[in-house]
Amino acid sequence: MFRWFEDRIYAYPEGELGEPPRGLLAFCLYYTRGVRLWLGLMALGAAAIAALEVSLFAFLGNIVDWLSHQSRETFLTSEGWRLALIAGVVLVVLPAVVLFHSLVIHQALLGNFPMRVRWLMHRYLIRQSMTFFQDEFAGRVSTKLMQTALAVRETAMKLLDVLVYVIVYFSGTLVIAASADWRLMMPFLVWVAGYIGLLRYFIPKLRAVSEEQANARSTMTGRIVDSYTNIATVKLFSHSRREEAYAREGLVTFQDTVNSQMRLVTKFSFSLYLMNCLLLFAVGGIGIALWLGQAVMIGAVAVGIGLVLRLNGMSQWIMWEMSALFENIGTVQDGMNTIARPQLVMDAPGAPALQVTKGEIAYDNVRFHYGKGKGVLDGLSLTIRPGEKVGLVGRSGAGKSTLVNLLLRFYDLEGGRILIDGQDISKVTQDSLRANIAMVTQDTSLLHRSVRDNVLYGRPDATEEMMLDAVRRAEAGDFIQSLSDPHGRRGFDAHVGERGVKLSGGQRQRIAIARVILKDAPILILDEATSALDSEVEAAIQDNLYRLMEGKTVIAIAHRLSTIAALDRLIVMDKGRIVEDGTHEELIARSGIYAGLWARQSGGFLGFDDRAEEVAAE
Numbered sequence: 063m064f065r066w067f068e069d070r071i072y073a074y075p076e077g078e079l080g081e082p083p084r085g086l087l088a089f090c091l092y093y094t095r096g097v098r099l100w101l102g103l104m105a106l107g108a109a110a111i112a113a114l115e116v117s118l119f120a121f122l123g124n125i126v127d128w129l130s131h132q133s134r135e136t137f138l139t140s141e142g143w144r145l146a147l148i149a150g151v152v153l154v155v156l157p158a159v160v161l162f163h164s165l166v167i168h169q170a171l172l173g174n175f176p177m178r179v180r181w182l183m184h185r186y187l188i189r190q191s192m193t194f195f196q197d198e199f200a201g202r203v204s205t206k207l208m209q210t211a212l213a214v215r216e217t218a219m220k221l222l223d224v225l226v227y228v229i230v231y232f233s234g235t236l237v238i239a240a241s242a243d244w245r246l247m248m249p250f251l252v253w254v255a256g257y258i259g260l261l262r263y264f265i266p267k268l269r270a271v272s273e274e275q276a277n278a279r280s281t282m283t284g285r286i287v288d289s290y291t292n293i294a295t296v297k298l299f300s301h302s303r304r305e306e307a308y309a310r311e312g313l314v315t316f317q318d319t320v321n322s323q324m325r326l327v328t329k330f331s332f333s334l335y336l337m338n339c340l341l342l343f344a345v346g347g348i349g350i351a352l353w354l355g356q357a358v359m360i361g362a363v364a365v366g367i368g369l370v371l372r373l374n375g376m377s378q379w380i381m382w383e384m385s386a387l388f389e390n391i392g393t394v395q396d397g398m399n400t401i402a403r404p405q406l407v408m409d410a411p412g413a414p415a416l417q418v419t420k421g422e423i424a425y426d427n428v429r430f431h432y433g434k435g436k437g438v439l440d441g442l443s444l445t446i447r448p449g450e451k452v453g454l455v456g457r458s459g460a461g462k463s464t465l466v467n468l469l470l471r472f473y474d475l476e477g478g479r480i481l482i483d484g485q486d487i488s489k490v491t492q493d494s495l496r497a498n499i500a501m502v503t504q505d506t507s508l509l510h511r512s513v514r515d516n517v518l519y520g521r522p523d524a525t526e527e528m529m530l531d532a533v534r535r536a537e538a539g540d541f542i543q544s545l546s547d548p549h550g551r552r553g554f555d556a557h558v559g560e561r562g563v564k565l566s567g568g569q570r571q572r573i574a575i576a577r578v579i580l581k582d583a584p585i586l587i588l589d590e591a592t593s594a595l596d597s598e599v600e601a602a603i604q605d606n607l608y609r610l611m612e613g614k615t616v617i618a619i620a621h622r623l624s625t626i627a628a629l630d631r632l633i634v635m636d637k638g639r640i641v642e643d644g645t646h647e648e649l650i651a652r653s654g655i656y657a658g659l660w661a662r663q664s665g666g667f668l669g670f671d672d673r674a675e676e677v678a679a680e
Contacts, residue, residue, distance in 0.1 A: 063165070064165075064169055064210065067165045067169035067170045068169045068170065068173070069167065069361070069386060070170045070174075071096065071097055071100060071170055071171070071174035071175065072096070072174075072178075072495060073173075073174045073177040073178040073181060074177075074291050075096060075178070075181070075182070079182065079185055079189070079237075081186075081402065081404050081405065082186065082398070082401060082402040082403050083402065084398060086395055086398070087392060089214075089394065089398050089402060090214055090217055090218055090394065093178075093179045093182060093214050093550075094214075094218050096178060097171065097174070097175050098172055099180065100166055100170045101171070101218060101219070102222075103112065104163065104166045104167055104171065104219065104222060104223050105222040105223060105226045106592030107159060107163030107166060108161055108163065108222075108223045108224075108226045108227040108230075108448065109226050109227070109230045110159045110163075111156070111159055111160060111163060111227065111411070112226070112227045112228075112230035112231040113228070113230055113234060114151060114155065114159065114233065115156070115231065116151070116230075116235060116238065117136070117230050118148075118151070119149070119235075119238055119368055119369055119372070119447035121148045121151075121219070136267075155183070156255075167223070171215070171219060171341070172215070174581050175215045175218075175219075175609070176211040176212050176214070176215040177211075179210075179211040179214050179215065180207060180208065180211040183207050183210065183211060183401055184207060186202065186401070186405075187207065187401065187646065189268050189405055189654035190403070190405055190406075191405060191406040191407040191472070191473065192407075192467070192472040192473065193406055193473065194403065194405075198400070200284075201283050201284040201286070201287025201288060201290070201291070201434065202280045202281065202283065202284030202400075203289075203400065204287075205279070205280045205284065205398045206280050206396070206400045207280070207282040207397075207401065207602075209276065209280070209393055209397065210393060210394060210396075210398070210401060210607050212390075212393075213276075213390040213391075213393035213394045213397065214390075214392040214394055216386065217387060217390045217391055217394055220383055220386065220387040220390070221387065221655065224380070224383045224384075224387070225569070228376075228380055231376070232254060235250060235369050235373070236250055236251065236254075238369065239366060239369065240513070243352055243448040244480075245348055245352060246348055246352065246366050248348070248351060249341055249344035249345045250341070250345070250369075252344075253337060253338075253340075253341045253373075254296070256337050257334070257337065257377065260330065260333055260334060260337070263429075263484065264326055264329070264330045264333075265384060265388045266388075266576050267326050268323065268326055268327075268330075268389065269388040269389075269391055269392050270392070271319055271322045271323045271326065271392070272323065272388060272389035272390075272391070272392030272393065273393070273395050273396050274319045274322075274392075275319035275320065275323060275389070275392065275609070276318065276348025276395075276397070277359060277391040277396045278312070278315045278316040279316055279319075280396070281312050281316075281371070282309075282312035282313055282316045284312075285308055285309050285312040286309050286312070287312075289305045289308070289309060291560065291561075294563070303480070305408070316359055323389075330381060331378070331381065334377055334378065334381055335378075337377075338370075338373070338377060340375045340434060340661060341370050341373070341374075342370045342374065343369045345366045345367060345369075346366075346367055346370075347365065348366075351368045365474045375462065389486075402406055406473075407472070407473065407474050407476065407492065409472060409490075409492055410488065410489050411493050413489060413490055414489075414490055414491070414494075415489045415490060415491055415493075415494035416482060416485055416487070416490040416491070416494040416495050416497075416498055417483070418482060418483055418487070418498045418584045418585065419437050419446035419483055420449075420483050421448045421482075421483065421584045421585055421615035422445070422447060422481075422482065422483050422484075423445070423446040423450060423469065423480070423481070423482055423615060423617075424444070424445045424446075424479075424480070424481040424482075425442055425443055425444040425445070425465070425468075425478070425480055425612045426443055426478050426479040426480070426481060427441050427442070427443055427477065427478040427479075428441070428443070428468065428475055428477070428478035428479070429441060429442075429475065429476050429477030429478050430464065430468060430473065430475055430476050430477075430479065431476065432473070437478065438461055438464055438638050439461055439464060439465070439468075439638045440638060440639075441477075441478070442465075442478075442638065442639065442640065443478075444465075444633065444640060446615055446617065447615075448483075448615060449613060449614065449615055450615060450616070450630050450631060451611055451615075451616040451618070451629040451630045451631070452616065452617050452618070452629060452630065452631045452632070452633060453560075453617075453618045453619075453620060453626030453627075453629045453631070453632045453633065454617060454619045454635060455620075455623065455626070455632055455633065455634045455635070455656060455659070456620070456632050456634060456635035456636055457636070460635040460636050460637065460638070461637070461638040461639075462619050462634050462635055463589065463619070464638075465635075466501070466587055466589065466617065466619070468480060468585075469487070469499070469617075470495070470496060470499060470501070470587075470649060471487055471492055471495055471496075472489070474488065475488070482495075482498075482585070496582055497583070497586060498583050498585055499583055499585045499592070500520070500578040500581045500582070500583035500586050500587070501578065501586075501587040501588075501589065502571070502574050502575055502578050502587070502588050502589065503574070503589045503590070504589050504590035506562065506567070506570040506571050506573075506574040507561045507562065507570075508558050508561060508562030508565070508573060508574070509558075509562075510556075510557065510559060510560045510561070510572055511552045511557060512551065512554060512555050512556060512557055513542055513545065513555070513556055513558060513573065514529070514554040516556065516558065516562075516573055516577060517529055517532065517533060517554075517576050517577050518580070518581070519577055520532075520577035520578060520580040520581035521580045521581050528580060529576075529580060532576040532577075532579040532580040533576045533608075535576070535579050535610075536572045536573070536576035536579060537572055538569070538572035538575075538576050541569055541572075542554060542573075545558075545565075547564070558570075558573075575607070578610075579610055583614075583657055584613075584614055584615065585614065585615045585617075586611060586614045586615070586616045586617075587616075587617045587618075587619075588616065588617070588618040588619065589618075589619045590609070590619060590621065594674050604625070616629070621658075623659065623660055627646040627660075628646070629646075630645070631643070631644065631645060632644065632645065632646060632649055632656065634649070634655055634656050636655065641654075641655060642654050642655055642656050
């Protein structure tokens with residue numbers, strides 16, 4: 063039975079994802095797709111429970127009247143069938159409805175609903191542009207995803223479960239009170255009006271402070287996660303106290319929002335309790351007065367007072383539920399500002415997959431400046447022939463990495479085109495584009511998974527023999543066999559820590575190179591691919607890299623010019639422009655910028671002293 067209800071909602075749907083709407087109601091409705099039937103059944107169950115529970119108070123009044131006026135000898139004969147009906151409701155109908163309602167909530171919705179929302183949000187966020195992730199804390203984004211998913215669930219379920227229950231229950235209360243005497247209903251009407259007034263006054267204030275609290279919570283978490291993520295830098299600069307102060311600032315801001323919230327809750331709670339006391343006094347006084355005037359029977363007084371006592375406890379519960387509802391609404395609104403942002407880099411509708419037949423790359427009058435209005439690249443054109451090995455040279459900020467990032471379509475161009483084998487990369491799918499490009503970066507980041515998982519990331523369907531061959535060619539086999547982690551996993555099963563922190567820079571680089579060797583893409587990008595390696599390992603890997611380059615179009619960025627001097631062609635960049643183009647020998651013969659840089663190298667490393675570059679350029 064439990065499994066049947068647990069399997070009613072599929073938490074991991076596939077299919078195309080649209081941009082989530084920005085309106086609160088539309089945002090919540092967007093993420094209720096696939097669960098609306100079960101939300102409706104939950105609301106139906108809540109209405110049935112409320113109707114049955116409030117009807118029990120009417121039965122209570124009848125029983126009091128029956129016991130007051132009928133003789134013991136004839137009581138069962140005259141009222142036995144009514145008692146049997148009440149027993150059936152209490153023992154069979156109400157427990158069955160409560161069981162169904164509980165199964166819908168706890169088995170079908172509570173687990174599957176937020177998991178489904180997290181999955182959909184994650185699928186959308188992971189397709190966001192590089193700009194999105196550069197502008198946000200990773201910890202902040204993940205926190206917003208987790209808490210927004212729960213807040214969407216709570217908002218939808220409380221609106222449909224609690225409010226339906228309350229509306230049906232309050233309506234039934236008024237009907238039962240009015241059925242005895244309309245005057246007995248009047249205190250309930252006044253109380254309902256006052257209760258609605260309290261909600262209208264306090265709930266918007268609670269919603270506002272809850273939105274501030276959600277934002278403060280995610281900022282607080284982001285600051286703490288940022289310190290942990292960069293713990294090596296924190297310790298290197300002895301800034302534990304600085305990080306404590308940075309985290310404390312976030313904690314204090316969050317605590318201030320909590321204090322503001324709790325002040326409102328205290329005022330709300332006291333006001334409501336005072337109203338409940340006044341309701342009890344009014345219903346009790348009016349009921350006794352009507353009984354003294356023989357306008358109502360004693361059962362009506364008992365029902366009225368019983369309903370007040372029930373409302374006394376229920377109103378406190380409703381207060382907390384409404385507070386939680388609008389706290390969740392505040393959380394949804396805060397998360398919506400992050401999650402519902404448009405994706406800046408998107409596939410064109412019906413975009414085909416990139417087909418790389420030769421590997422020619424053409425930058426056609428490319429213009430890009432990171433939204434700054436000018437600078438970086440302005441009208442750059444460059445053609446890299448199929449199978450050509452090209453080195454990019456230039457000082458930091460010259461535009462080398464930007465050329466590579468645009469080829470990978472991490473950003474969309476602001477003008478011009480980039481073509482691969484005549485296909486505009488903005489018109490093909492991003493996945494197919496990047497599947498045809500392999501890259502080794504200077505700042506290698508590994509996934510917090512096993513060595514095997516990291517290597518196979520280049521080609522998940524590779525065989526064990528293919529993986530081992532890639533590892534051997536990357537000179538990584540020896541150190542991998544010696545790895546272990548705190549959980550006793552060894553070798554290829556050992557986990558490498560967050561971003562590969564448990565490995566040295568050279569070890570991370572060799573795993574990254576093995577991953578690229580395994581991927582075997584037709585276009586290869588090397589961004590200081592061997593910068594973290596010692597000379598002996600670098601020499602061994604260089605031979606394998608050269609073999610890897612065979613038949614591929616290669617773009618290599620290097621500051622050590624000796625690592626790219628043998629390439630087919632060298633491109634010298636400065637301030638987003640191509641200033642020199644030719645082979646190593648041709649550029650040396652021109653006695654230009656490249657020749658000056660080559661002459662000033664010490665051990666093959668290109669320095670970045672501005673004055674030295676100015677002298678070399680002269």
